[in-house]
Amino acid sequence: MRAFIASSIGVTCAAALVLPLAAPAGAAPDTPAHSAAMGGPAPAEASEPAPLSGSTQSLALTSLPAASARATGQPIAVAAGQGLTERDVRAFSMVGVVWDDVSAELHGTAQVRTRATGTHRWSGWQDLETHNAEHSADPGTAERDSGAARGSTAPLWVGDSDGVEVRVNPEAPDARGGSAPSVPLPGGLRLELVDPGKDPRQVPATGAAGADRTAGITALPALSRLATDAAAGYVPGAAPLIGPRPRIITRQGWGADEKLRERAFTYTKSVKAAFIHHSATGNNYACSQAPAVLRGIYRYHVRSSGWRDIGYNFAVDKCGNIYEGRAGGVTKAVMGAHTLGFNTNTMGIAVLGTFSDANPPAAAVNAVAKLTAWKLGLYGANPKGRVTLVSGGSNKYKEGKKVELNVISGHRDGFATECPGARLYKKLGTARTSSARLQGR
Structure with a gap:
């Protein structure tokens, strides 16, 4: 080529x-460790080869308490949501959620709130567009079948931030379906916090x-x-x-x-x-x-x-x-x-x-x-x-x-x-x- x-x-x-x-993407040392505990520290970030590169923090989501009843008080089977509570993190400007299986769909909602860097100001909850694999390489191509591709929401630009909270909830069961359970969330959900790096100019x-x-x-x-x-x-x-x-x-x-x-x-x-x-x-x-x-x-x-x-x-x-x-x-x-x-x-x-x-x-x-x-x-x-x-x-x-x-x-x-x-x-x-x-x- x-x-x-x-x-x-x-x-x-x-x-x-x-x-x-350039070296293939998979060869560059930029896969951060995951934080598996709700109260755990932000993951250590792999070293970057150049100061302009930016960085990515990747944090594993954990289970949130499952809702157990409708507003009427009637019991209903609801799959547990996942997320992270408020926490301090390294500086970032863009946020998204990814999961392991590129073909799996996220049937539910993903929301984040962030804190502006150096302040106590938290945003309101903001939705992430769930995407559901619609933006991706075609089936049967090397890019999609490489084993590296993952499912993902759209990333959201939030500006300079150093605090984050996230919640991902499955769709509520069909109101007409009685006790039918909701669809579970895809496996391997992680929060991705992206620092785009400095403008070279x-x-x-x-x-x-x-x-x-x-x-x-x-x-x-x-x-x-x-x-x-x-x-x-x-x-x-x-x-x-x-x-x-x-x-x-x-x-x-x-x-x-x-x-x-x-x-x-x-x-x-x-x-x-x-x-x-x-x-x-x-x-x-x-x-x-x-x-x-x-x-x-x-x-x-x-x-x-x-x-x-x-x-x-x-x-x-x-x-x-x-x-x-x-x-x-x-x-x-x-x-x-x-x-x-x-x-x-x-x-x-x-x-x-x-x-x-x-x-x-x-x-x-x-x-x-x-x-x-x-x-x-x-x-x-x-x-x-x-x-x-x-x-x-x-x-x-x-x-x-x-x-x-x-x-x-x-x-x-x-x-x-x-x-x-x-x-x-x-x-x-x-x-x-x-x-x-x-x-x-």
Whole structure:
């Protein structure tokens, strides 16, 4: 495999996108010890190879008292919940819950409350989106079947924190079902506390090693239509309908630690469709914090969920900034782990935030349109068109089923899920129209 990222910025800049070779994710020493006792101390953290890497604390959940009666006082069989009581921990900014079996579903609720660093201020209880395996590598792929992949909730961005409490409860039994017990929680539940590490641009350079951290390209500049065609290797006027390339912040630009991910890249044949997601990490971030949010998601996907790299091919923040996601080349058909059953010949774009009840900013929707006009155009796809994809197996379409979908689809179109949130999903029609117009259709 090539150990560099190709791009469409032209021959003169291609060499600047070379990435250093990195050890496989499973080889890096970053698996913290677990705390099995409710009152036990925070686990010792494995040493980090570089100060920019961030860190992950992993704490095993323990049983909480089971409810034994309905509000009416009638006895009912309820599976015990799990969690952790209030405790002091090392600093973190992102939190999620994982479990051992990547195919197991969490039928219930996961909630956390956190304390702002250096204060006595605790947040209210906040929900974690349970995910239930909908964001993952496809069945039968090496990434999913490696034995490292785990089930997980979406990670939640909570900002600088040093205290945490968590509770995970199974779904209540069906009110119509009488005494039917609830579904037990999956095994091996653990709380993952992620410190995304420092922004490389804010770390003073000290000698040659420090200077190396700020070398290279941190963003691919926006290109005009003519420059985009030329960069893609087409003679102006003879190119297919490709939208102008938007500005894209590279992995180096948001501070991705290339030692975390696997070295090799995995490609498919084409990019026939784009699946739009929300990251479900919450909306309480400033756009200046978006790189840290991405570093947190990246670390959570690799270290906590056991994926080879961040799952999304691209990300967009609420100010409309576009970020390179999974490594392998922004122009390439890189296989992601974003839409279970439909990762082949597609790309995944995550809008950073939660848009179930909140409207996505217009800047973010416009950025989705710009990105899809360019990337889908490279592969001849019409953003307003339809495409037939073959399901790799999901809770909505069985393996091998041919499914006709919009070229720009929401995650819920391929998998029964809330993602990308009802409010963002309603904006996809606008994104399709704008994207097609940018292509000249």
